[in-house]
Amino acid sequence: MFDIEENLKKLPDKPGVYIHKDRLGNVIYVGKAVSLKKRVRQYFRAYRNTDPKVRAMVSHIAEFEYITTGTEMEALILECNLIKKYMPRYNVLLRDDKTYPFIKVTTTEEFPRILKTRKIDRKGDKYFGPYTDAGAVAQMVELMNTVYVLKRCPASKFAKGSRPCLNYHLGQCQGICKGGVDREEYMRRIGSAMEFLKGRSRKISDYLKEKMVAASERMDYEEAARYRDYLLAAKTLGEKQRVVLKNTKDIDVVHWAGEGHVVLFYVRDGKLTGRETYTLEVHAGDDEKDVMTAFLKQHYGKQAAGPAEILVSSMPQEAQMIEEYLSGLWPRKVTLQVPMRGEKKALLDLVKKDIEEIRKTVDDREENRRERDAVVSREVAAFLEKTGIRQNREPEKTYRIEAYDISTTGGIETVGAMVVFAGARPDKKAYRRFRIRTAEYSDDYGGIKEVIYRRFKRGLAGEPGFDEMPDLVLIDGGRGHLTAALSVTLAMRIDIPVAGMVKDEKHRTRGLVYKMGGKGKAENEEVSEYDLLSNPLLYKYIGTIQEEVHRFAITYHRGLRDKKSISSVLDGIKGVGPVKRNALLSHFGSIENIKKAKEEELLKVKGITPALARGIREYFN
Numbered sequence: 001m002f003d004i005e006e007n008l009k010k011l012p013d014k015p016g017v018y019i020h021k022d023r024l025g026n027v028i029y030v031g032k033a034v035s036l037k038k039r040v041r042q043y044f045r046a047y048r049n050t051d052p053k054v055r056a057m058v059s060h061i062a063e064f065e066y067i068t069t070g071t072e073m074e075a076l077i078l079e080c081n082l083i084k085k086y087m088p089r090y091n092v093l094l095r096d097d098k099t100y101p102f103i104k105v106t107t108t109e110e111f112p113r114i115l116k117t118r119k120i121d122r123k124g125d126k127y128f129g130p131y132t133d134a135g136a137v138a139q140m141v142e143l144m145n146t147v148y149v150l151k152r153c154p155a156s157k158f159a160k161g162s163r164p165c166l167n168y169h170l171g172q173c174q175g176i177c178k179g180g181v182d183r184e185e186y187m188r189r190i191g192s193a194m195e196f197l198k199g200r201s202r203k204i205s206d207y208l209k210e211k212m213v214a215a216s217e218r219m220d221y222e223e224a225a226r227y228r229d230y231l232l233a234a235k236t237l238g239e240k241q242r243v244v245l246k247n248t249k250d251i252d253v254v255h256w257a258g259e260g261h262v263v264l265f266y267v268r269d270g271k272l273t274g275r276e277t278y279t280l281e282v283h284a285g286d287d288e289k290d291v292m293t294a295f296l297k298q299h300y301g302k303q304a305a306g307p308a309e310i311l312v313s314s315m316p317q318e319a320q321m322i323e324e325y326l327s328g329l330w331p332r333k334v335t336l337q338v339p340m341r342g343e344k345k346a347l348l349d350l351v352k353k354d355i356e357e358i359r360k361t362v363d364d365r366e367e368n369r370r371e372r373d374a375v376v377s378r379e380v381a382a383f384l385e386k387t388g389i390r391q392n393r394e395p396e397k398t399y400r401i402e403a404y405d406i407s408t409t410g411g412i413e414t415v416g417a418m419v420v421f422a423g424a425r426p427d428k429k430a431y432r433r434f435r436i437r438t439a440e441y442s443d444d445y446g447g448i449k450e451v452i453y454r455r456f457k458r459g460l461a462g463e464p465g466f467d468e469m470p471d472l473v474l475i476d477g478g479r480g481h482l483t484a485a486l487s488v489t490l491a492m493r494i495d496i497p498v499a500g501m502v503k504d505e506k507h508r509t510r511g512l513v514y515k516m517g518g519k520g521k522a523e524n525e526e527v528s529e530y531d532l533l534s535n536p537l538l539y540k541y542i543g544t545i546q547e548e549v550h551r552f553a554i555t556y557h558r559g560l561r562d563k564k565s566i567s568s569v570l571d572g573i574k575g576v577g578p579v580k581r582n583a584l585l586s587h588f589g590s591i592e593n594i595k596k597a598k599e600e601e602l603l604k605v606k607g608i609t610p611a612l613a614r615g616i617r618e619y620f621n
Contacts, residue, residue, distance in 0.1 A: 002063035002368035004044060011037040012357050015075045016068040017082060020090075023062045024541055025372055025424050027086040032079040036066050057090040063368055067275065068354045078272055085273050101137045103128045105194060109156045111176050111183065112190050116141050128197040136233035143230050144196070147207070148189040151176050157600055196234075205234055250307040253347060254295065256288045256314065257355045262295045265351050267307075272347070275354075279366050292316040296336075300326055303429040308332045311339055311348055373398045373423025379538045380472065384497065387514050387530060398423040400468065402455075403501070403545045404485070405476035406436070406447035407553035414439065416451035417553035420470075421545055432465070433556045445484040448475060452488040460492070473498045474512075474542070476549055479527050482513050501546045502529065509543035570594075573619045575612045583607055595620045 016036045020029040020043075033039030043058050069075045083091050104117045105126040116137050120127055131137050145152055152167050158177040167173040174181050196204045212227035253265040257277070265275045278299065280291055293316040300306055306326065316322060319336050326334040339345040377399050401421045408414040416434035420427040434454060439446030452473075458466040473489075473496055475481045482500035489498060497514070504510040512530040532539040569591055570581040587605045588594045594602075594616070602613040 002364060002371075004061070004063070007064070007364065008041055008044065011040055011066065012068060013037045014068050014357075015070070015072045016066050016354075017075050017078045018064055018066045019082065020057065020061045020064050020088075022060045022540075023372065023537065024376070024544060025063075025369070026540075026544060027082075027088050028060055029057055029088050029090040030079055030082045030086060032072070032075040034072050034075075036068070040064060040066070053090065063365070065365070066357070068357050070350060070353075074350075081273050101131055101134050103131075103137060103141060103197060105190065105197075107190075111151045111156075111181070111186055113151050113154070114141055114144050114190075114193060126194065128194075139230060139233040143208075143233075144193045147204070148193050149174055150189065150193070153177075157598075205231065208234065251309045251311060251344075252307050253311045253351050254292065254313070255348070255351050255355055256291055260291060262291060263351070263355055264299075265347075267347070277365060288314050289317050293318060293322070296322050297325070301329070303330075305330050306334070308334055310334065310336050311344060312336055313348065313352070314338060369425070373425070375537070376424045376541055379535065379541065383512070383530060383535075383538060384472070387499075387528070399471045400427075401472045401474060401545065402470040403474040403476065403549040404448065404451055404455075405549040405553040406444045406451070407550075407557040408436075408444070408447070413557060414443075414447055415553060415557045416447055417549055417556055418451070418455060419545070419549045419552050424541070426548060430465070430468075431552060433552075444477065445480055448477070448481055448484045449488050452485050453492070456489070456492055456494055470496060472496070474545060474549075475500045476546055476553075478502045479513055482515070482527065486515065499530075501542060503546075509539065509546050512542065573616055575615060580605075580607050580612075 013035050014037075015032075015034050017030060017032050018036055018040050019027055020031075022028050031039070043054070043061070067078065069078060101116050101118050102120065104115050105128075106112045106115070107126050108124045116134075117127075144150065150173075152173060153165055155177070158179075164175045164177055165173070168175045168177075176186075192203070208227050208231045212224050212231065215221070215223035215227060251267040253267065255263050255265070257263050260280045262278045262280065263275055264278065266273050278295065280294060292312060292314060296310070296312075296316055300310075315336065315338050323334055323336055337344070339348055380399050380401070399422075403419050403421070405417050406414065407417065414436040416436060418432040418434070420430035432455070434451045436447045436450055438450050455466060459469055473485065475485045475498065477500050479500065482498065485498050485500075489496060500513040502510050502513055509532060511532045513527055514530065515527055532542055570576050570584065576584070583605050584594055584602075585591075588597060597616075599610070599613040599617055602608050602616055603610065608616075
């Protein structure tokens with residue numbers, strides 16, 4: 001069992017993020033700290049004198065985890081990423097999903113600009129950041145535009161006889177629109193600005209100090225204060241951000257933690273979003289490469305898809321064979337890499353430092369997870385016993401529970417979702433999605449029948465990813481959904497208990513409906529309901545499963561609906577087929593950017609002719 005007092009003693013006096021969890025392992029709060037040791041202890045020292053919200057939260061904390069970072073700024077960004085991922089109950093949640101600012105250099109333009117942005121469109125421009133201080137970003141963008149006399153207007157092409165804008169008359173632009181600006185010399189200035197953004201800040205810092213001292217000596221203190229602020233902004237932007245990778249989508253970072261433990265960090269859409277600790281049974285003589293090899297094959301070999309790049313602390317044995325194996329298993333080429341320099345090396349170093357702290361508590365956490373799984377298994381077993389469902393199973397085996405939901409909106413698309421829980425923990429690599437083929441739109445019962453049939457047909461055939469059978473099947477719905485699912489399992493002679501998750505009038509989980517015996521062996525068996533409110537732990541556990549399968553189904557449905565909407569918009573343009581549609585989306589990143597694009601910008605896309613570019617502009621206008 002997780003001993004809070006003992007683990008408080010192991011907290012490091014370092015910056016980082018702490019994660020509070022309840023008895024089921026659900027994240028209920030994420031916070032950052034300059035000193036994890038001081039901040040986390042505050043929650044458990046005389047917390048009864050704090051406000052009611054904190055008291056309520058602390059009463060539900062069963063364990064905590066933490067991730068160390070190099071700076072407070074890194075902790076702040078990681079905190080933001082984790083809050084967006086977990087949406088913890090006791091955090092104040094920002095609903096507009098505002099992101100941190102980047103500095104963008106428009107290298108795809110003939111004369112690049114430097115500007116502040118919160119959106120990455122991945123068209124080939126260079127991005128630096130993210131930064132937590134939006135004011136410092138704005139100051140540095142203004143400074144670089146002023147010092148290097150850069151183009152500020154958004155125009156990329158200028159017609160002959162163009163009239164210069166106000167920036168030219170104020171001496172803030174050399175008048176590229178008038179012609180005569182040497183591009184080679186301009187690109188040298190852009191290069192100098194980018195060197196600063198890459199962290200080589202001495203040159204511009206010396207320039208700012210010189211200007212500040214000169215202004216001070218002539219007693220122009222307002223001007224001196226301005227350069228002082230620029231210096232502070234330069235220092236702020238100079239701090240490395242290792243919890244976000246630029247121009248990177250999905251990466252896994254696998255690091256050996258010693259004694260059979262492996263730590264897996266997840267980078268999703270370029271952001272560090274969390275970690276998991278795994279324990280392997282090792283034998284005398286097994287070294288790091290042996291453990292890494294076993295983990296990579298066993299962990300990733302179960303997954304239907306994964307990241308294109310896996311960073312490892314040491315190259316495993318049979319590395320090339322593992323790459324080929326995963327590349328054949330997943331719909332992409334997979335590479336293993338031990339980074340030696342750059343931001344990925346910095347990320348690996350961050351992981352290494354954090355693992356030094358993990359080693360202090362890794363055994364305690366693993367024991368707590370086993371205890372949590374055992375508690376959940378006991379509660380599920382009690383439900384099965386009370387409802388008359390009997391199973392021959394190994395007592396120590398963790399229950400595998402599969403939950404299903406159907407999502408449909410407006411007759412556009414109907415989909416099914418399957419989520420899997422192994423004990424208290426979701427097994428996300430085992431999640432599956434289904435597009436409904438046979439059922440009519442808005443026919444939830446028909447959708448459930450199809451999904452259950454397809455899942456177990458593939459399972460009975462021994463298909464990888466479906467071959468492991470559940471101990472219990474849960475359906476999001478009431479009596480009708482339960483009956484639909486049971487009609488399929490009965491016809492297929494599948495001896496697995498099925499129950500329906502029902503909600504109250506406030507759309508909260510209320511209970512489980514089932515048939516006596518749980519397997520629907522007779523059509524006239526009576527449907528009964530198990531009241532979950534009488535069992536708080538099982539109530540929360542089933543509620544978590546129901547929310548997760550609903551979220552997974554809705555996310556899949558929205559994705560298909562959005563793709564269909566995008567396709568229908570572009571497919572309405574004469575001359576734009578699937579190939580040109582995909583080329584346009586790949587180049588511009590979104591429909592909105594295509595709408596705004598000028599004809600000359602559209603012509604940069606492969607396959608777009610002048611006539612088609614005019615047609616696209618006319619279509620959107």
